[in-house]
Amino acid sequence: MEIKLEDKYKLSKGTRFLTGAQALVRVPIVQSRRDKQQNINTACYISGYRGSPLGGYDQQIIKNKKYLNENNIFFQPGINEELAATSLWGTQQVNLRKKDKYDGVFGIWYGKGPGVDRAGDALKHVNLAGTSKFGGVIALMGDDHICESSTTSHQSEFAMIDAMIPFLNPSGVQEILDYGIIGIELSRKSGCWVGIKCVHDNVSSGATVDLNENRVVLKDISDENYPSDGLNIRLKDTAQEKEYRLHYHKLKYVKEYCKLNNLNKLIFESEKPRIGIISTGKSFLDTKLGLEKIGINKEVANKIGIKFLKIAMPWPLEETVIEKFAENLDKIIVVEEKRSIIETQVKEILFNKNLKVKVIGKKDENSNDLFVSSGALDPGEIGLKIYEKIKYLKLPEDVTNFSMQLKSLTKSTNSNISLKRIPHFCSGCPHNTSTRIPEGSRAITGISCAYLVEHMERDNEGFSQMGSEGATWVGESVFSNTDHVFQNMGDGTYIHSGILSIRHAVAAKTKMTFKILYNDAVALTGGQALDGLPTVAQMSKQLEAEGVKEIAIITDEIKKYDDTGGFAKNSKVYDRKNIIDVQIELSKINGTTVIIYDQTCAAEKRRRRKKRYFRRAQEKNIHK
Numbered sequence: 001m002e003i004k005l006e007d008k009y010k011l012s013k014g015t016r017f018l019t020g021a022q023a024l025v026r027v028p029i030v031q032s033r034r035d036k037q038q039n040i041n042t043a044c045y046i047s048g049y050r051g052s053p054l055g056g057y058d059q060q061i062i063k064n065k066k067y068l069n070e071n072n073i074f075f076q077p078g079i080n081e082e083l084a085a086t087s088l089w090g091t092q093q094v095n096l097r098k099k100d101k102y103d104g105v106f107g108i109w110y111g112k113g114p115g116v117d118r119a120g121d122a123l124k125h126v127n128l129a130g131t132s133k134f135g136g137v138i139a140l141m142g143d144d145h146i147c148e149s150s151t152t153s154h155q156s157e158f159a160m161i162d163a164m165i166p167f168l169n170p171s172g173v174q175e176i177l178d179y180g181i182i183g184i185e186l187s188r189k190s191g192c193w194v195g196i197k198c199v200h201d202n203v204s205s206g207a208t209v210d211l212n213e214n215r216v217v218l219k220d221i222s223d224e225n226y227p228s229d230g231l232n233i234r235l236k237d238t239a240q241e242k243e244y245r246l247h248y249h250k251l252k253y254v255k256e257y258c259k260l261n262n263l264n265k266l267i268f269e270s271e272k273p274r275i276g277i278i279s280t281g282k283s284f285l286d287t288k289l290g291l292e293k294i295g296i297n298k299e300v301a302n303k304i305g306i307k308f309l310k311i312a313m314p315w316p317l318e319e320t321v322i323e324k325f326a327e328n329l330d331k332i333i334v335v336e337e338k339r340s341i342i343e344t345q346v347k348e349i350l351f352n353k354n355l356k357v358k359v360i361g362k363k364d365e366n367s368n369d370l371f372v373s374s375g376a377l378d379p380g381e382i383g384l385k386i387y388e389k390i391k392y393l394k395l396p397e398d399v400t401n402f403s404m405q406l407k408s409l410t411k412s413t414n415s416n417i418s419l420k421r422i423p424h425f426c427s428g429c430p431h432n433t434s435t436r437i438p439e440g441s442r443a444i445t446g447i448s449c450a451y452l453v454e455h456m457e458r459d460n461e462g463f464s465q466m467g468s469e470g471a472t473w474v475g476e477s478v479f480s481n482t483d484h485v486f487q488n489m490g491d492g493t494y495i496h497s498g499i500l501s502i503r504h505a506v507a508a509k510t511k512m513t514f515k516i517l518y519n520d521a522v523a524l525t526g527g528q529a530l531d532g533l534p535t536v537a538q539m540s541k542q543l544e545a546e547g548v549k550e551i552a553i554i555t556d557e558i559k560k561y562d563d564t565g566g567f568a569k570n571s572k573v574y575d576r577k578n579i580i581d582v583q584i585e586l587s588k589i590n591g592t593t594v595i596i597y598d599q600t601c602a603a604e605k606r607r608r609r610k611k612r613y614f615r616r617a618q619e620k621n622i623h624k
Contacts (some may be wrong), residue, residue, distance in 0.1 A: 051112025106136025
């Protein structure tokens with residue numbers, strides 16, 4: 001049989017190798033085909049904002065638009081996260097006004113952890129309003145637990161809980177695919193948005209998965225105990241009605257659906273259980289591996305009295321599975337990364353059950369740290385800590401021996417050796433020039449590759465969350481003897497929300513210079529095109545209209561600006577060799593000024609040259 005790359009999207013059954021990002025592309029295709037089997041005519045709308053670990057998701061979508069288009073799947077990147085979420089809110093209103101092209105529109109929203117936070121207001125509104133009968137929305141929350149490519153280590157679950165959005169936590173590529181389908185179906189039935197946690201370890205990994213589109217079989221709940229008008233979105237819905245329906249009906253439905261469809265799975269069972277272990281998502285895989293490292297598999301667990309429960313939906317946690325799991329146990333050990341979500345709910349569920357079981361997780365029985373909430377958990381560390389908490393049982397000699405060997409390996413590691421690679425700009429990167437400032441000056445870094453300059457000796461320091469660049473200086477400047485600062489900002493940030501910061505600085509009459517790098521690509525996440533990017537000339541006019549005092553355009557290709565007729569009247573073009581002199585002059589102006597530094601990303605130039613695209617881009621002047 002011939003195997004083709006497109007099999008991962010075209011096949012309705014069989015096995016193929018998929019990455020997590022490709023599984024997320026396949027989800028709407030599968031859902032569309034499942035709907036057609038049920039004679040439901042649906043479309044899909046995907047929108048969000050890129051960022052690790054979902055930085056390559058939109059790239060995979062664009063590469064495979066052919067298969068998406070064949071299934072009425074529409075991709076529209078958002079200018080920022082909250083606008084994307086609000087657009088998806090609109091897709092759930094399609095069927096309310098009787099002018100429908102489809103029976104329903106289901107949707108996928110995606111955003112990195114800080115974007116989940118940013119979209120908090122929108123997420124609350126959309127979840128309260130609800131989803132349509134044949135619509136439904138899943139929200140992909142990309143979390144960077146150890147701050148590999150962020151300004152903070154991130155955990156999005158609490159933002160979802162705050163918006164009262166149920167969420168699933170997959171532990172591999174197969175579950176990304178399965179939970180995507182489960183999430184859409186649950187969203188339709190319950191009227192809730194449904195979140196799916198996406199971490200680098202899953203989204204960027206690959207696995208051979210079962211492509212059978214009917215592998216996910218879901219049972220429906222009887223609606224006799226729910227409102228006769230259903231749980232879905234409606235017109236003329238009051239805030240009070242939305243709140244009541246979400247709190248007392250929609251979330252109840254979610255938990256019953258989880259129970260009826262057995263989403264939470266018992267992995268290890270024991271005839272005479274003493275210890276219960278609970279985990280979810282990536283932590284489940286780490287815990288399973290940790291147990292293997294100390295010699296505990298399914299058979300050994302059954303013999304020594306260990307049960308192991310895998311949670312699919314950490315919030316809201318379905319109560320009856322916990323109550324049954326806790327029976328006859330001495331102790332429950334909850335293993336989860338970052339702050340506790342499952343552990344606190346387990347304690348709440350069991351509090352009035354008159355059980356003698358102890359529940360430990362972030363702290364042990366003596367209130368000592370156990371599975372800490374900072375950083376990430378390691379399988380070896382998990383295995384050793386579990387061993388310490390179960391060694392009072394009659395353990396096989398192998399378990400003790402394996403644990404001692406693992407402990408000796410841990411001790412032999414020289415903890416004083418810390419290998420640290422400081423990142424730097426790519427060869428030819430425009431940031432390498434644009435972040436240089438006059439001697440004795442000060443600059444504030446920005447979100448993007450510009451953040452790397454924080455570790456270099458260039459007097460660039462300090463940062464803010466995306467879209468608030470410069471706002472720190474607006475406050476500090478009132479009380480500072482420093483007269484002026486430079487603020488770095490990327491063109492992507494400018495489009496996303498950064499223009500508001502410039503407006504804020506102008507309104508406050510703050511003396512500062514914004515340095516906007518116009519590099520024609522979202523370099524940090526793979527060189528994608530910027531959505532809604534104005535030309536340099538258009539940007540100059542926007543800034544002039546905002547009240548910016550003076551604008552300098554600095555370029556490495558001075559000839560392409562021979563005609564400046566379309567530029568703002570208060571703008572002037574300079575060669576990049578004059579960047580220091582230009583900054584000195586702007587720093588003297590009492591007000592808010594801007595430098596637009598125009599130079600294409602070096603990595604993107606190389607990509608385009610390899611594809612023989614860069615010359616055509618120059619000819620069309622689209623990088624201008």
